[in-house]
């Protein structure tokens with residue numbers, strides 16, 4: 264895909280799927296490298312905030328290779344993981360040694376899951392990739408039970424200008440370099456910065472969740488807002 268993976272048009276979803284199908288074999292390795300293994304800690308924080316208990320129904324949308332779904336299941340939740348990349352799902356299923364998680368292929372903006380069904384719905388590094396992030400939030404909200412928790416972890420936009428500049432420069436220059444060296448595909452990793460530029464990040468997600476009439480909406484900043492976790496509760 265010579266022109267790159269980001270396009271703000273009707274080809275967007277297809278390009279994103281092609282991207283993840285391509286990088287699936289090296290996804291976990293590069294994730295560790297580009298985040299200096301920190302993404303594991305950020306996902307742990309997500310799980311702590313989700314606070315799953317045994318038997319609760321949890322949905323991890325855009326589950327990728329399954330980090331969050333596996334962590335939810337390890338806490339005893341009854342977990343469904345959904346993604347539209349078969350290559351990512353195959354890796355997730357291979358990691359689920361107990362075969363306790365239902366991994367299923369589907370579009371996070373239009374799942375076939377029932378209304379008001381899940382106690383917890385998580386999305387880690389997924390919302391920024393959707394062609395319409397508000398449609399994604401509506402879908403998350405639809406499938407969450409009244410009183411259930413919604414958690415969105417993604418790249419954020421730091422408000423302190425020098426830090427934002429430094430961080431965006433890292434995403435723009437260093438991250439595609441990792442992609443070039445380890446995946447022979449710099450555009451696949453240039454995509455992170457491109458998609459973030461077109462994403463309203465933590466403030467937009469918070470606004471979207473409030474517009475859906477969620478309560479207890481909070482933004483948890485990590486590394487000065489370079490990463491953020493939006494948390495909200497669906498009104499009873």
Ligand SMILES: C[S@@+](CC[C@H](N)C(=O)[O-])C[C@H]1O[C@@H](n2cnc3c(N)ncnc32)[C@H](O)[C@@H]1O
Pocket residue numbers: 276279280283324325326327328329330331345346347348351369370371372386387388389392393394
């Ligand atoms: C950056 S990865 C994140 C994977 C995983 N959640 C993690 O944190 O490691 C984004 C994932 O979202 C999936 N994805 C993007 N758009 C999607 C959509 N519309 N429906 C379902 N999955 C989607 C991609 O296939 C990819 O696996």
